[in-house]
Amino acid sequence: MPQNNVATNTQLPKAIVSPELQQEIEQFLYFEASLLDDHLIADWMSLMAADIRYFMPLRTNRGPRERDREFSGSRDIAYFDESKASLDLRLRKLQTGLAWAEEPPSRTRHMVTNVRITALANPTEYEVKSAFLLYRNRAETQTDIFAGERIDGLRRIESVAGFEIFKRHIHLDQSTLLANNLSIFF
Amino acid sequence: MATDPWKSPADLFDEAAGIISPSIFADRDIYKLELERVFSKSWLFIAHETHIPKTGDYFATHMAEDPVVAVRQKDGSVRVFMNQCRHRGMKICRTDGGNAKAFTCTYHGWAYDIGGDLVSVPLEEKSFVGLDKSQWGARQARVESYKGLIFATWNMEAPCLSDYLGDAAFYLDAVLDRSAAGTEVIGGITKWVIPCNWKLAAEQFCSDMYHGLFSHGSIFTAASIPPSSLNTGRQFRAARGGHGTGFFVRSVPEMKITNAGERVAGYDPVADEKAAVARLGTRGGLFVQHMTIFPSFSFFAGFNSLRVWHPRGPDKVEVWAFTIVEKDASAATKEQLRISSTRTFSPAGTWEQDDGENWVEIQRVLRGHEARRTSFNIQMGMGRDYGTDPDLPGSKRQALSEDAARGFYAHWLTLMTQPDKAYAKGGNPLQAAE
Numbered sequence: 001m002p003q004n005n006v007a008t009n010t011q012l013p014k015a016i017v018s019p020e021l022q023q024e025i026e027q028f029l030y031f032e033a034s035l036l037d038d039h040l041i042a043d044w045m046s047l048m049a050a051d052i053r054y055f056m057p058l059r060t061n062r063g064p065r066e067r068d069r070e071f072s073g074s075r076d077i078a079y080f081d082e083s084k085a086s087l088d089l090r091l092r093k094l095q096t097g098l099a100w101a102e103e104p105p106s107r108t109r110h111m112v113t114n115v116r117i118t119a120l121a122n123p124t125e126y127e128v129k130s131a132f133l134l135y136r137n138r139a140e141t142q143t144d145i146f147a148g149e150r151i152d153g154l155r156r157i158e159s160v161a162g163f164e165i166f167k168r169h170i171h172l173d174q175s176t177l178l179a180n181n182l183s184i185f186f
Numbered sequence: 187m188a189t190d191p192w193k194s195p196a197d198l199f200d201e202a203a204g205i206i207s208p209s210i211f212a213d214r215d216i217y218k219l220e221l222e223r224v225f226s227k228s229w230l231f232i233a234h235e236t237h238i239p240k241t242g243d244y245f246a247t248h249m250a251e252d253p254v255v256a257v258r259q260k261d262g263s264v265r266v267f268m269n270q271c272r273h274r275g276m277k278i279c280r281t282d283g284g285n286a287k288a289f290t291c292t293y294h295g296w297a298y299d300i301g302g303d304l305v306s307v308p309l310e311e312k313s314f315v316g317l318d319k320s321q322w323g324a325r326q327a328r329v330e331s332y333k334g335l336i337f338a339t340w341n342m343e344a345p346c347l348s349d350y351l352g353d354a355a356f357y358l359d360a361v362l363d364r365s366a367a368g369t370e371v372i373g374g375i376t377k378w379v380i381p382c383n384w385k386l387a388a389e390q391f392c393s394d395m396y397h398g399l400f401s402h403g404s405i406f407t408a409a410s411i412p413p414s415s416l417n418t419g420r421q422f423r424a425a426r427g428g429h430g431t432g433f434f435v436r437s438v439p440e441m442k443i444t445n446a447g448e449r450v451a452g453y454d455p456v457a458d459e460k461a462a463v464a465r466l467g468t469r470g471g472l473f474v475q476h477m478t479i480f481p482s483f484s485f486f487a488g489f490n491s492l493r494v495w496h497p498r499g500p501d502k503v504e505v506w507a508f509t510i511v512e513k514d515a516s517a518a519t520k521e522q523l524r525i526s527s528t529r530t531f532s533p534a535g536t537w538e539q540d541d542g543e544n545w546v547e548i549q550r551v552l553r554g555h556e557a558r559r560t561s562f563n564i565q566m567g568m569g570r571d572y573g574t575d576p577d578l579p580g581s582k583r584q585a586l587s588e589d590a591a592r593g594f595y596a597h598w599l600t601l602m603t604q605p606d607k608a609y610a611k612g613g614n615p616l617q618a619a620e
Contacts, residue, residue, distance in 0.1 A: 077372055080528070081529070100540045100543045180378070
C-alpha cells in the first residue's frame with residue numbers, strides 16, 4: 001500500500017487496450033451486473049469459471065508501519081472466499097425458496113465504472129479493475145450502500161457472453177461492515 | 187442513582203409464568219441500566235491469547251460501549267485499559283491492532299507506555315506544577331484468562347473468572363480443549379452491525395435449538411444436512427451466571443465439508459474428530475453446539491466461530507467474530523475450517539445471514555408502542571422432566587427447550603435489580619472501581 005508521502009511513479013499503463021476491447025469488456029461487465037440486478041442468479045453463476053476465486057477480504061485500520069496489513073490475508077477469514085462449488089451451494093440455498101435473507105429478494109443496482117484493463121501473459125486473459133457502487137434496498141425500508149473496487153480476471157471463451165470470470169477480488173470501502181448481512185453478490 | 191424504569195421486576199421477566207416483556211429489547215432507559223448493572227459487573231470477552239502473542243502486540247476492542255486496548259506486556263501478562271486519554275478523553279489508540287512501543291494521544295500528545303501508564307506529557311515542566319503522572323495512567327480493567335480466552339471486568343469484587351464460568355466451563359471446553367496443544371486464531375476479525383438488541387443474539391446462542399430447522403432450512407436443504415433425532419438433543423442451563431448451551435449428541439464429522447461445498451485435499455473429518463472424542467468423550471463430537479457465556483460472548487462449535495455481541499444502544503449490536511483451530515491440527519484441517527467458517531458464520535455466511543434477518547425484523551416491530559406491551563412466550567420445556575445425562579452434567583435430555591434462555595434472563599434480571607453500590611452510596615464510581 002503506497003504511503004501518502006512517497007511517490008510511487010505510478011503511470012498510465014504502457015499499452016492501453018484498444019477502444020474495441022475496452023468497450024467489449026465494459027459491455028460484458030454491464031451485462032453481468034444486469035443479471036444480478038434482474039435476479040437471474042443461475043445465469044450469473046454460469047459466467048463464473050470452474051477455477052473462480054470469489055474473494056472479499058476483511059479490512060482494518062492500521063498504523064503507518066503496518067499499512068500493508070490493512071487487508072486480511074489470502075489464508076485468513078474473509079467476508080467471501082468462494083470456489084465454484086461453494087457458489088453453487090449458495091445458488092442451491094437461494095433456490096429452496098426458504099433463504100429468508102433474500103426472500104423476498106433485495107432490490108439491487110450494481111453500478112460499475114472506472115474500468116481499467118491490462119492484458120495478461122495468456123493472450124485470452126485480462127485483468128480488469130473497476131470501481132463499483134452497489135445499492136441494496138430490501139423489506140420495507142432497509143437500505144445499504146456498498147462502494148469499493150473489484151479486481152477481476154476475465155478469460156475469453158466461446159460463449160454468448162464472450163468471457164468467463166476466473167477471479168473476482170472485492171475490496172469493500174468499509175472496515176466494520178455497516179450492513180446486517182451480505183446476502184447479495186458483488 | 188438511576189431510578190428503575192419498571193414497577194416490578196416481574197414486569198420484565200416472569201420466570202414462573204414463562205413471560206418476557208418486549209420492552210427489555212427496545213427501551214432506552216433499560217439499556218442505560220444494562221451498561222451499568224450488567225456489562226460493568228460481568229466478565230467480558232476481550233481477545234484470544236494468540237491475537238497478541240508478542241510484547242507490545244495490541245488489540246483494540248470494546249467492553250460494551252467502552253473502547254479498550256489489550257496489550258501483551260514484557261512479562262507475558264496482558265493488560266486491558268481504557269482507550270481514553272486522561273486529559274480530554276481522546277482515544278489513545280486509533281488503529282485496530284498491531285505492535286506498539288507506546289500509545290500517544292493525537293490531540294495534545296500525552297503518551298502512555300504499553301502498560302497504559304502515563305509516561306510523557308508535552309511541555310510538562312512549562313505547563314503543569316507538580317503533575318503526578320503516576321495518578322493519570324489509563325484506567326485499568328481486571329484481567330484473567332481461560333484456556334486461551336482473555337476476559338476483563340471493571341468489577342473488582344467479581345468472582346475469579348474460573349468461578350464466574352462455573353459449570354459452564356465443561357461445555358466451553360468442547361471448543362477450547364479438543365487438543366492438549368490448545369487453540370490458535372485464524373487471522374481476521376469479521377465485524378458487522380446488526381440493527382437489533384444484543385440479547386436477541388446472545389439468548390439465541392445460549393438456548394435456541396428450535397430456530398435451526400426453520401430459520402436455516404435453506405442451507406439444511408442445500409447442504410443436505412441430515413435431520414437430527416430429537417432424543418439426541420440436550421440443553422444445559424448453568425447453575426448460576428446465565429450461561430447456557432444446546433446441542434445434539436450426534437457425530438456429523440462431514441459438516442465442515444458439506445457446508446464449505448467442497449473438501450480440502452488431505453482433510454480427514456473422521457480422524458479430526460476422533461482425537462477430540464478420545465480426549466473429551468461425548469463433547470468431542472457434538473452437533474451444532476452453540477453457547478453463550480453471559481452476557482455477550484458466544485460461539486458455534488464445529489465451524490469454531492467465536493464472537494462478541496458489542497451492544498450499541500437498545501436497537502443495535504456490533505458483532506466481532508473470529509475463528510479458532512487446534513494448534514496441532516494439520517494444514518488441511520486448518521484450511522477446511524477456514525473455508526467452512528468463512529462460508530457459514532460471517533455476515534455473508536450461509537447460516538449467519540438468515541439469523542440477522544430475523545433479529546432486524548423483530549427490532550423493527552418493536553418500534554411500536556403496542557408491540558412493546560405485547561408479551562412474549564418463553565415457556566418451552568417448562569413443566570416437564572426430561573431427565574438428565576450422566577455424561578453431560580447439568581444437561582437435560584431435551585434440546586427443544588428454553589430453559590437456558592430462562593436462565594439467561596433470570597441472571598440478567600438479578601443484575602438489573604441490583605443497583606451499583608458506588609452509585610447507591612453516591613460515591614465516585616472511579617474510586618470504587620479502582
